[in-house]
Amino acid sequence: MPTEELKASADQYLMGTYARQPISIVRGRGTKVYDLEGREYVDFVGGIAVNLLGHGHPDLVLAVQKQAAQLIHTSNLYYTEPQVRLAQMLVDHSFADQVFFCNSGAEANEAAIKLVRRYSHDKYGAGRFEIITMKQSFHGRTMATLTATGQEKVQKGYEPLVPGFSYVTFNHLAELQHALTDKTAAIMLEPIQGEGGVHVVSREYLKAVRELCTQRDILLIFDEVQTGMGRTGTLFAYEQLNVQPDIMTLAKGLGGGVPIGACLAKAPVAKAFGPGSHASTFGGNPLACAAALAVFRVLLDGRVLDQARRMGEYLSKGLSECKDRHHLVRDVRGLGLLQGMEVEMDAKTVVADCLKRGFLVNAVGEHVLRLIPPLIITQPEVDRLLEVLSHIFDRHAAQAAAH
Numbered sequence: 001m002p003t004e005e006l007k008a009s010a011d012q013y014l015m016g017t018y019a020r021q022p023i024s025i026v027r028g029r030g031t032k033v034y035d036l037e038g039r040e041y042v043d044f045v046g047g048i049a050v051n052l053l054g055h056g057h058p059d060l061v062l063a064v065q066k067q068a069a070q071l072i073h074t075s076n077l078y079y080t081e082p083q084v085r086l087a088q089m090l091v092d093h094s095f096a097d098q099v100f101f102c103n104s105g106a107e108a109n110e111a112a113i114k115l116v117r118r119y120s121h122d123k124y125g126a127g128r129f130e131i132i133t134m135k136q137s138f139h140g141r142t143m144a145t146l147t148a149t150g151q152e153k154v155q156k157g158y159e160p161l162v163p164g165f166s167y168v169t170f171n172h173l174a175e176l177q178h179a180l181t182d183k184t185a186a187i188m189l190e191p192i193q194g195e196g197g198v199h200v201v202s203r204e205y206l207k208a209v210r211e212l213c214t215q216r217d218i219l220l221i222f223d224e225v226q227t228g229m230g231r232t233g234t235l236f237a238y239e240q241l242n243v244q245p246d247i248m249t250l251a252k253g254l255g256g257g258v259p260i261g262a263c264l265a266k267a268p269v270a271k272a273f274g275p276g277s278h279a280s281t282f283g284g285n286p287l288a289c290a291a292a293l294a295v296f297r298v299l300l301d302g303r304v305l306d307q308a309r310r311m312g313e314y315l316s317k318g319l320s321e322c323k324d325r326h327h328l329v330r331d332v333r334g335l336g337l338l339q340g341m342e343v344e345m346d347a348k349t350v351v352a353d354c355l356k357r358g359f360l361v362n363a364v365g366e367h368v369l370r371l372i373p374p375l376i377i378t379q380p381e382v383d384r385l386l387e388v389l390s391h392i393f394d395r396h397a398a399q400a401a402a403h
């Protein structure tokens with residue numbers, strides 16, 4: 001279907017929840033995608049931090065093909081090997097002892113929220129259920145997770161919200177201490193706030209939060225839906241921050257593009273979920289788990305994680321140099337291949353200009369560009385993006401000066 005026609009049909013048949021870029025993507029290979037007209041784009045969005053191995057990675061494709069032919073789905077009424085193997089792999093490579101599988105980031109966070117409530121209820125009785133989250137956070141779009149999300153624009157119009165959440169300023173310890181009550185059951189945060197504008201947690205803050213939580217048996221939840229599975233250069237961002245959570249959620253990159261989410265926890269917490277306490281029909285089905293296993297194996301072979309770390313540093317350095325040269329760039333933040341660039345101009349304009357020049361980039365909020373490419377992004381591709389950005393900033397500055 002021609003792109004114009006597709007756009008018109010999309011407007012007619014799809015609920016208008018998204019403002020899409022005006023291209024129809026039909027194919028992907030490695031770090032690149034191709035639109036209907038055959039134009040090539042270097043993908044610095046990666047399906048929103050999902051396509052860790054880029055597009056069409058042979059190991060992932062083969063794993064999905066084989067599993068699809070063998071068994072796609074059978075429900076959690078029975079055992080399936082890919083699910084158990086994936087759980088074991090996650091446990092072997094993280095702080096956690098047990099895993100619950102679901103299908104998205106929001107669902108993983110729902111599971112975490114329910115686990116907190118159940119754990120606290122069983123141990124301390126009713127009434128101790130409050131979860132403190134961060135302003136500018138993002139935890140999903142279901143009722144509980146949009147309530148956990150500390151952004152008014154995500155919550156507006158959906159009131160009444162779920163009871164039991166309060167919000168504090170990210171990286172502000174005194175405010176958090178002040179917000180603690182004898183009802184506090186958990187503190188939930190992203191090691192890097194992705195959707196909220198790419199803000200990295202401070203190590204001292206995180207260390208202090210961990211201590212507070214341990215002293216009072218408050219559970220610490222890390223939402224690593226975006227930062228997990230190598231995005232920041234280590235398998236999980238918390239490894240670089242030297243602080244372990246009690247619960248961690250994963251989704252985006254976990255299946256390399258096949259939908260899957262996971263909630264991981266230490267044993268004493270995980271044990272709060274017994275038979276019938278939580279469930280998901282699709283959660284951890286063989287197809288999704290086979291995909292995730294394939295992604296995990298590629299990550300563990302080392303080269304991809306090394307590449308992510310090196311390219312993350314290279315991109316970060318390049319963006320900082322770009323900031324030094326262009327007054328339109330206010331700030332550069334991030335870790336590994338989750339980088340944000342705050343600009344003086346409308347970030348959407350930069351996104352549109354990049355698209356015209358063959359680069360997919362993403363904006364979070366009005367002034368922040370977010371770069372979340374596949375972990376296999378290459379140095380020449382980063383160099384070309386930096387040139388394109390530089391060109392866009394030069395032109396925009398010239399235009400502004402002419403007015």
Ligand SMILES: *Cc1c(COP(=O)(O)O)cnc(C)c1O
Nearest residue numbers: 104105106138139140223225226
């Ligand atoms: C994307 C995201 C979510 C929500 O994930 P969905 O799969 O869209 O439900 C939750 N938390 C964080 C940190 C995210 O980046």
